Amino acid sequence: xxxxxxxxxxxxxxxxxxxxxxxxxxxxxxxxxxxxxxxxxxxxxxxxxxxxxxxxxxxxxxxxxxxxxxxxxxxxxxxxxxxxxxxxxxxxxxxxxxxxxxxxxxxxxxxxxxxxxxxxxxxxxxxxxxxxxxxxxxxxxxxxxxxxxxxxxxxxxxxxxxxxxxxxxxxxxxxxxxxxxxxxxxxxxxxxxxxxxxxxxxxxxxxxxxxxxxxxxxxxxxxxxxxxxxxxxxxxxxxxxxxxxxxxxxxxxxxxxxxxxxxxxxxxxxxxxxxxxxxxxxxxxxxxxxxxxxxxxxxxxxxxxxxxxxxxxxxxxxxxx
Amino acid sequence: xxxxxxxxxxxxxxxxxxxxxxxxxxxxxxxxxxxxxxxxxxxxxxxxxxxxxxxxxxxxxxxxxxxxxxxxxxxxxxxxxxxxxxxxxxxxxxxxxxxxxxxxxxxxxxxxxxxxxxxxxxxxxxxxxxxxxxxxxxxxxxxxxxxxxxxxxxxxxxxxxxxxxxxxxxxxxxxxxxxxxxxxxxxxxxxxxxxxxxxxxxxxxxxxxxxxxxxxxxxxxxxxxxxxxxxxxxxxxxxxxxxxxxxxxxxxxxxxxxxxxxxxxxxxxxxxxxxxxxxxxxxxxxxxxxxxxxxxxxxxxxxxxxxxxxxxxxxxxxxxxxxxxxxxxxxxxxxxxxxxxxxxxxxxxxxxxxxxxxxxxxxxxxxxxxxxxxxxxxx
Numbered sequence: 001x002x003x004x005x006x007x008x009x010x011x012x013x014x015x016x017x018x019x020x021x022x023x024x025x026x027x028x029x030x031x032x033x034x035x036x037x038x039x040x041x042x043x044x045x046x047x048x049x050x051x052x053x054x055x056x057x058x059x060x061x062x063x064x065x066x067x068x069x070x071x072x073x074x075x076x077x078x079x080x081x082x083x084x085x086x087x088x089x090x091x092x093x094x095x096x097x098x099x100x101x102x103x104x105x106x107x108x109x110x111x112x113x114x115x116x117x118x119x120x121x122x123x124x125x126x127x128x129x130x131x132x133x134x135x136x137x138x139x140x141x142x143x144x145x146x147x148x149x150x151x152x153x154x155x156x157x158x159x160x161x162x163x164x165x166x167x168x169x170x171x172x173x174x175x176x177x178x179x180x181x182x183x184x185x186x187x188x189x190x191x192x193x194x195x196x197x198x199x200x201x202x203x204x205x206x207x208x209x210x211x212x213x214x215x216x217x218x219x220x221x222x223x224x225x226x227x228x229x230x231x232x233x234x235x236x237x238x239x240x241x242x243x244x245x246x247x248x249x250x251x252x253x254x255x256x257x258x259x260x261x262x263x264x265x266x267x268x269x270x271x272x273x274x275x276x277x278x279x280x281x282x283x284x285x286x287x288x289x290x291x292x293x294x295x296x297x298x299x300x301x302x303x304x305x306x307x308x309x310x311x312x313x314x315x316x317x318x319x320x321x
Numbered sequence: 322x323x324x325x326x327x328x329x330x331x332x333x334x335x336x337x338x339x340x341x342x343x344x345x346x347x348x349x350x351x352x353x354x355x356x357x358x359x360x361x362x363x364x365x366x367x368x369x370x371x372x373x374x375x376x377x378x379x380x381x382x383x384x385x386x387x388x389x390x391x392x393x394x395x396x397x398x399x400x401x402x403x404x405x406x407x408x409x410x411x412x413x414x415x416x417x418x419x420x421x422x423x424x425x426x427x428x429x430x431x432x433x434x435x436x437x438x439x440x441x442x443x444x445x446x447x448x449x450x451x452x453x454x455x456x457x458x459x460x461x462x463x464x465x466x467x468x469x470x471x472x473x474x475x476x477x478x479x480x481x482x483x484x485x486x487x488x489x490x491x492x493x494x495x496x497x498x499x500x501x502x503x504x505x506x507x508x509x510x511x512x513x514x515x516x517x518x519x520x521x522x523x524x525x526x527x528x529x530x531x532x533x534x535x536x537x538x539x540x541x542x543x544x545x546x547x548x549x550x551x552x553x554x555x556x557x558x559x560x561x562x563x564x565x566x567x568x569x570x571x572x573x574x575x576x577x578x579x580x581x582x583x584x585x586x587x588x589x590x591x592x593x594x595x596x597x598x599x600x601x602x603x604x605x606x607x608x609x610x611x612x613x614x615x616x617x618x619x620x621x622x623x624x625x626x627x628x629x630x631x632x633x634x635x636x637x638x639x640x641x642x643x644x645x646x647x648x649x650x651x652x653x654x655x656x657x658x659x660x661x662x663x664x665x666x667x668x669x670x671x672x673x674x675x676x677x678x679x680x681x682x683x684x685x686x687x688x689x690x691x692x693x694x695x696x697x698x699x700x
Contacts (some may be wrong), residue, residue, distance in 0.1 A: 040466065044658075085662060095665040098405055098466065099617055103665065106614065107658020111607050113353065116651030120357040229650075234474050241467045280482040287471040287478075291457070298463045319325075 003144045011262060011269055013148045016157060018223065019254075019261025021046070021215035021232075023160040025239035026246065026253040027167050028211025033243055034171070035204040036184045036311040038097045041086050041104025042212050043236025047114035048082050049075035049216025054227045055121050057130050057220075065155070067130045072156070072217045079213025080206050082108045087205040091198050094315035110230025118227050128225035132156060132218070156218055163211070167250040180204060184309030187316040197316050212236065234287065241290045245297050248308060256293075263289050324673045338670055339618055339625075342663035343632075350652070350659050357649065364648065371642055372635030379522035381642070384594050386634025387527040388413065391586030392612025393630050394535055397621040398542075399579040400613075402555030406576060408454060408469030409583040410609025411476030412447040416587025418483065419446025421491060421505070421598040424512040424591065432511040439512065439588050440530070447584015448577040450476065455576025459569035465576070473609070480600035491598045505598035514592035527589030531630075534582065535623040542623075551575055583609060607654075611637060614657045618664045633657070 003009065025042050032039050039045075053075030060067040086104050089095040108114055118124055132154040134141075141152035171177040182190040183200045191197050219232050238260055246252035267282025351361030372382055392409040399406035423442030427435045454468040483489040485503045493499040493506045514526040542548040550571050554561040561568050586608060595602060615633055619625035640653035669675075 089662060089665055093666050093669045095668060099400075099613075099661065100665050102407065102613055103617075103658050103661035106610055106654055106661060109654065111610075112651055112654030112658050114651070116353065116357075116649050116655055119649040119651055234471070237467060237470045241464075241471075244464065244467075278482055278486045280478040280486060284475045284478045287474045290471045291463075291468050294467055295457055295461050295463050299461045 004142070004148050007269065007273065009145055009148055011265065013152070014265035014269060015258045015261035016149065016153060017261065018264040019257035019259075020153075020157050020160050021218040021223070021235055022239050022242055022257035022260055023164065023253055024156075024215035024218065025212045025236060026242040026257060027160075027163055027250055028208035028215070029240055030208075030243045030246070030248055030250060030253065031167070031180075031204045031211070032208035033248060033312055034180055034184045034309055035201045036187060036309055036314065036316070037087070037090060037201050037205045037208075038101065038313045039083065039086055039104070039205060039208055040098060040101025040240065041083065041108065041236075042208075042239050043232060043234065044105035044108030044112065044114070045079035045083055045209050045212035046216030046219070046232045046236045046239075047110060047230065048108045049079040049213030050220040050231055051114040051117045051123065051216075051227060052078035052213075053217030054123055054128060054220035055117065057128050058123070058126065060130070064130045064133075068132060068155070068221060071130070071221060072214055075217030075220075076210040076213035079216060080209040082113070083206055083209025083212070086209075087202050090315065091201045091205065094317060097313050097315075105236070115229045118229060123227040124229075126226060128221060130221070131225035132222035154222055156214070156222060161254075164250050164254055171250065181309075184311055187311050191316070191318060201316075212239070215239070238286060238290050241294055244308075245293055259293075260286050260289070324669075324675055327672060327674050330671050334671060335620070338667040339620065339629075339664060342618070342667040343660060345663045346656060346659035349663070350656050353652070353655055359647070364652075367643060367648075368636065368639045371639035378635075378638070382631065382635040382638045383522060383528050384525050385638040385641075386631045387525055387531055387593055388586035388590045388606075388608045389611055389615055389634045389637070390528065390531040390627055390630035391534070391589060392583050392609050393615030393619065393626040394531070394538060394612075394623060395579045395582035395586070396612045396616035397619060397623065397626055398538065398582065399575060400616055401542075401621040402551050402575060404458070404555075404572060404575055404579070405466045406451065406454070406469050406579045407466055407613065408451060408472050408580070408609070409586075409612045410607065411469070411473035412450045412580040412583035413587040413590070413609045414473075414476040414480050414603055415450040416443035416447040416584025417591050417595075417598060417603060418480065418491070418587075419443050419584065420588035420591045421508060424508045425490065425506055428509045428512070430511070435509070435512045436514060436526075436592065439514075439592050440585065443584040443586075443588025443591075444581040445584070447587060448581040451576045451580020451583070452573060455573040455580075458576070459572040477600075477604055480598070480603060484598060484600050508591070508596045512592065513596060514589070516593070525589070525593040527593040530585070530589065532627055534585070535627050538623045547571070547574070583612070586612070606637075611657060614661050617661055620664075633660075 025046055029039060029042055053071045056071035056074040057067055060070055082104060086100050089100045090097045106112055134152045134154055137151040141147045143151065171181065179190060179195045180200055182193070183195060183197050187197045216232060220227055224231065242253055242256040245256040263285040266285060267279065347365060354361040354364055371378055373379055392413055395409050395412065396406065419442035420439040423438040424435055427438045450472065454465045454472060457463040457468055458465040483491045484505050488494060491505050493504050516526060517524045542551065550561065550566045553564060554566060554568055554571050558568065590603065590608065591598070611633060615626055615629045619629040636656060637653055644650055
C-alpha cells in the first residue's frame with residue numbers, strides 16, 4: 001500500500017484540514033484577549049462568517065480564486081460587523097463581558113441572525129458554487145509522508161500559517177504589539193504611557209471578529225461546502241478553550257488546533273476503515289477532550305495560569321483607577 | 322457627555338430600564354426585518370397576538386414558559402454568584418432523560434408516585450450533570466464556562482444516541498414502524514402532569530412548581546446560612562476565604578442546585594408537554610440558552626424571572642407556531658440577542674449617571690456631608 005494512504009498520514013493531513021478554522025478563530029480571540037477583552041461570541045461570529053461567505057460565493061462569478069477570496073473577506077467583514085456590538089458594549093459601556101459575549105452568540109448563532117439570513121436568502125440544501133480545493137504546491141503533493149500533509153492543502157491552510165507568523169511578529173516584534181500586551185496586562189500603566197486603551201481594545205476585538213468570520217467561512221467553503229444552521233457545531237467554543245491551552249501564545253494555537261483536528265476527523269477516518277462505533281461516540285470526542293485538556297492545563301504546573309493577561313475581562317475606567 | 326457612578330439606584334429606574342430595553346430590542350430587530358423586505362409592525366402584531374391574545378395562545382405560552390422559568394432560575398442562581406453555568410441546555414436534556422426514565426420505570430404506579438418520581442429524577446440527573454463542571458471548577462480551577470458548554474454538546478449527542486443509535490430503555494422497539502423510524506417510548510397516561518383551568522388559560526402543573534421554586538429560592542438565598550455564604554462568595558471570593566467559608570463546597574453545591582433547577586425544567590417539559598423523550602424537539606427548542614436571556618433581563622431576581630419567563634415564553638411559543646415563509650426561523654434568536662444587548666446597555670444607566678452639558682466643579686466633599694444626613698447615602 002502507498003505510504004501516503006496509511007492511517008497516520010491521512011490522520012495528520014486531515015488534522016491540519018479540520019484544525020485550520022480553529023487556528024483563525026483562536027488567533028483572533030487571542031488578539032482580543034491580549035487587549036483585555038474576553039469575547040464569548042466566537043461561535044456566533046463564525047456562523048455569521050459561514051453564512052455570509054456562502055451567500056457571497058453563490059453570487060460571485062469569475063475565477064475560483066477571486067470568488068473565494070472575496071467571499072472569505074465578506075464572511076470576515078460580516079463577523080467583524082457583529083463583533084462591533086460586543087466592543088461597544090464592553091469597551092464603551094463597560095458591560096459584563098461574559099453576558100455580552102453570550103448575547104452575541106445567541107444573537108448571531110445557530111438560532112439567530114445566521115439562521116435568519118440562511119432562511120431569507122434560501123441558502124439551505126444548495127452546493128457551493130466555488131469551494132476551496134487542495135493545492136498541489138510546486139508539484140510536491142506526491143512526496144511520501146510530507147506531501148499530503150504539508151503540500152496538498154487548501155489556500156486557507158497556508159494562510160493560517162502566515163497568520164500565526166504575522167501574529168507572532170506583531171505581538172513580540174512591533175511597538176503596537178508591545179502596547180497591546182501592556183493594555184491587556186495593566187491598562188493603567190498603558191494609559192499613563194499615553195496608549196489609548198479604548199482604541200486598542202476596539203481594534204483588537206474587531207480584528208478577533210474578522211478572523212473568527214474567516215474561520216467560519218472555512219466551514220461553508222472548505223469543510224462542507226453548503227449551508228446548514230449551526231454548522232460550526234461548537235468550534236467557536238473550542239477556539240476559546242484553545243486560547244487557554246495555548247497560554248495566549250499564537251504559535252501554540254497550532255498545536256491545540258491540530259490536536260482537535262485529529263479528534264474531529266478520527267470518526268471519518270476510522271469509519272472509512274470499517275471501524276464501527278456509534279457516531280455519537282466520535283462526534284463527542286472533541287468536546288470531551290476539550291474538557292480533559294482544559295482540566296490538565298488548569299492544574300498542577302500550569303496553575304498560575306501562565307500567560308493570561310492580567311486585566312482580562314475587566315473594564316478600564318480611568319476615573320476609577 | 323459625562324458618566325459618573327451612582328451611589329443608589331432609584332427604584333423606578335430598576336423597572337423602567339428592562340422595559341425600555343425590551344422596546345428598544347424590538348425596534349432594533351425591525352432593521353433585520355426591513356432588510357428582508359418584511360413589515361416589522363405586521364409581524365410583531367402577529368407575534369403578540371399568537372403569544373398572548375389568540376384563543377389558546379396563553380395556554381401554550383404557559384407551557385413554553387415553564388421550562389424557561391426553571392432554566393432562568395438556574396442561570397440566575399449561578400450567575401448571581403458569578404458562577405457562569407452556561408450548561409442549562411445540557412442539564413435540561415439530562416433532566417428530561419432522568420424524568421422520562423423514571424416515568425417509564427414506575428409506569429404501573431399511581432399518578433402521584435410517578436409524578437413525584439419524575440420530579441426527583443429530573444432534579445437529580447440535572448444536578449449530577451452540573452456537578453461535573455462544579456467539581457472541576459472547585460478542585461482544579463477549570464473554567465466552567467467552557468466545560469458546561471462542552472457538556473451541552475455531549476448531552477445533546479447522548480440524547481440522539483439514546484433514541485436514534487442504540488436499543489436503549491427509552492426507545493420504542495415494539496412495533497416495526499418504530500424500529501424503522503426511531504422514536505421514544507410514550508409515557509403512561511398517569512405520568513401526565515395535571516393542569517388547572519383558571520378561566521383565561523390552562524396553567525400547567527410545572528408552572529405552579531416553578532413559581533413555588535422561585536419563592537423558595539428567594540427565602541433560601543436571603544434567610545439561610547448557606548444563602549449568606551453563597552452571597553459573600555459571589556461578591557468577594559477573597560473575603561469568603563478569609564471568613565473561613567469552605568468555598569469549594571459552596572461552588573459544588575451551587576452548581577448542583579443550578580443544574581437541579583434546569584433538570585426540573587427538563588422534567589416539566591416531559592411531564593407537561595412532550596410525554597416522550599424527543600431529541601429533535603428538545604434540541605430545537607434551545608430552552609437552556611433562552612434561560613440565560615431570561616435571567617439577565619430579570620437582573621437575577623427570582624420573581625422577575627417568573628414574569629420575564631412568561632414574556633419570553635410567549636415570544637418563543639409564537640415563534641414556533643408562526644414559523645414559515647412569512648416568519649423566518651432565526652428571528653426569535655435575533656430578538657433574544659437584541660433583548661440581552663439592550664438589557665446590558667441599560668445596566669449602564671442603572672449603575673452610572675449620565676449627564677450632558679459642561680463639566681461642573683464637584684462640590685467639596687466636606688461640604689456635602691456637613692449638609693446633613695440627606696446628603697449622605699450609600700454605605
